Amino acid sequence: MPSLVVLFALTLPGVVAGSVFVESVFAWPGLGRLTLSAIAARDYPVVLGAGLCYAAAVIIANLVADLLLPLLDPRRRGRA
Amino acid sequence: MNALRAFWKSLDRSGRAALIALIVLAIGAMLVPVLASSDPLAIGDLMARKLVPPFSRDDAGGFHLLGTDRFGRDLFVRMMLAGRISLAVGVLGSLLAAGLGTGIGALAGWSGGIVDRIAMAAADTVLAVPRLVLLLVCAALWQPGTTTVVIVLAATGWMGVARLIRAEVAGARVLPYVDAASALGVSPARTLWRHVLPNALGPAVVATTLGIGSAVMLESGLSFLGLGIQPPAPSWGNMIAGGRELIVSAPWVSLAPGLAVIVTVVSATILGDSWRDRLTTTTSTTPARILSERA
Secondary structure, three states, rough: HHHHHHHHHHHHHHHHHHHHHHHHHOOOHHHHHHHHHHHHOOOOOHHHHHHHHHHHHHHHHHHHHHHHHHOOOHOOOOOO | HHHHHHHHHOOOOHHHHHHHHHHHHHHHHHHHHHHHHOOOOOOOHHHHOOOOOOEEEEEOOOEEOEOOOOOEEEEHHHHHHHHHHHHHHHHHHHHHHHHHHHHHHHHHHHHOOHHHHHHHHHHHHHHHHHHHHHHHHHHHHHOOOOOHHHHHHHHHHHHHHHHHHHHHHHHHHHHHHHHHHHHHHOHHHHHHHHHHHHHHHHHHHHHHHHHHHHHHHHHHHHHOOOOOOOOOOOOOHHHHHHHHHOOOOOOOOHHHHHHHHHHHHHHHHHHHHHHHHHOOOOOOOOHHHHHHHHH
């Protein structure tokens, strides 16, 4: 189970990034399509912001996993 | 030749099938565009030849194994020409990544200390961000094209190999044969190059083979989004994108290159897995290990 949580934390940002494909195929107006149109328009501030969002997804997913791990695995409790 | 035979014998059955599939695809990509009667880029008689279904003849009598796209270009020839670009970009990208990773990993593992820390911190940083995002951002920074895709694939794919090589080199550094080499007066650089690296290369080669699959996949993805190989030149990704609006009326336009991507990626993965199984006693690349390292 703990390794599953780690796996989840690692795949979640990938899924968020994968939304680029899903959104462009099904024409959903989301972050992925925003990134794409910003790249096509060479709108760097928007690309930068989108990159920041993906980075936030990475950090949040890892944080959630790190916080969940001690709950699931008693051996990790009480350690820094 | 003997080395090749030994390699062939060491693969299991699925690994051999994957190797054959890849070789057939590569040979097809090399030969078919040369031997083809029609120019895969030229747009000819549109009305007579557009959207011919697979295994049938167009109005002018020309046979099309996989049909034609909406500009009347033969899909089979185009797919093989695209295979040249896609396979070349995938293989070149992961080879460059492997070279970069080997260099950085060897340097980090061999020198240790601050160099090691900096290199591994850099690897961890790049590894933390999804590769697709890095690719998108890099594609946004430079003109899209073949060279850009190769460079970007290399720049975002070196970390796995670097970590493997670093671990192997750092482990080998304390082994007696390194002491023996230095006692005989061999310079550190030569020891690293001639004695340590050949022993550390096995897992990295496997990782590179596995990486070819994901490189081809990412290249197709980028081209699909219009950020990779640019249209008149065919690549599997932009062929799929080109057939997207026709997916209901003429599904073969997207299906053919899609199948090519699937065959390539699955073959590369199976081949890498099979190769790893044979090295399994010496490698440290089990999924659990990679996960715990990444975590």
